[in-house]
Amino acid sequence: MRKIGLSKYFMSLMGILYKKEHILRIAEQLFAEKGFDGTSVRDIAQLANVNIAMVSYYFGSKEKLIEVLIAERAQHTFDKIEALNKDQTFSPWEKIDRLVSFLVEKTLNKYYFDCIISQQYNYSASPVINELILKIRSRHLEQITKLVKDGQRKKYFKKVDIELTMATILGTVNYVANSKDAYCSRWKINGADNLSYHKKIAPRLKKHLKHMLRAHLDIKNEE
Template sequence: MSLTEKVDKRAHILTVAEGLFAEHGFDGTSVRDIAQLANVNLAMISYYFGSKEKLLEALIEDRAGYTLGILEELSKNQTLTPWEKIDRFVDFYVEKILNNFRFHCIITQQYNATRSPEIKELLINIKLRNLEQIKQVIADGQKKKVFRKVDVELTMASVFGTMNHITNSKALYCRLMKIDDTDDASYRKKIAPRLKTHLKQMMRAHLDIKNEE
């Protein structure tokens, strides 16, 4: 098997595992389930990852690497204003989480589970790394006298807390918005624009230097 084939096979296993974790949960998915759907043998999964926990770690790192690349590119972009960067951060995260909200819920569960300190530590490091890019954008906006001085850490907690609540309380918001909770596409279509608009308005009210007391 060539290097390209190995990379493709590994990526295929991760994609299959992601779908199964999202549909059945981490505990509800076995390595055998992943092997069968990916059309590989158990030995191959063991060769690439070693265990189901290590497979999840690899999946998190793989998806996190993509996210970090997007955030770094956006943070360093000199053609965008601080407000445009904030808007794009909001758009990116809302789309990212809502398009993968079942998997996002699995990650949240793993973060809150004490049985896997390695995965929890991995998630913390990834979150810190990603949030640093957003902090840099806010700091740049403050330097340019566009944003007022705020508690940056709690500002980000407000934004991500809102997104987490929307994704982790899907049944509640489907009831409030009269959406069929079995229809993921309808939920995303209705909640995404409202969530983006709300978060952008919230950030403007909170960050705009014109609102400084």
């Protein structure tokens, strides 16, 4: 009986987690497409096919929902970079290559989330959300700084401005992610959806950034 009770409990817990994640995915899509102010709780509930009361039950308010969304998605990125930092089986160059691949795939495949971060950082009137985004960016930069400084300590990388190096990488990735129509026109790709575009551009983008960082970071190129 006890095993049956535990089984039901875990099934119920998994059901709750699934519903919460489903609502978060729908909210993420709508916030990116319509903006935070242009999206209502009713919009989220209708597209998620749940009651409005369920959205309120899980998150309390639209403001709390976007806070949870930003925090959870950002934590995944932080965990990935932190794990890469701690892994002693990769050389500093392998870590840089893996970081680039992760950032490209994350941005291209999580395009909605990056749209939300950009919107909220530039236009949000909420000091809570602005502070959350600043804290997230600071934590991510701290981990990336550790990765680069480890390569410097081991005499792989020269001294560089790490913050501007990351701005260059992320700026390039975001520009490419936002330029689908222009690149599809140049390559004469008709009616390409986001997935097809991402599959085509991702390998080229990763290769370019990795080559660029080789030239930028390599201690052999130190002046």
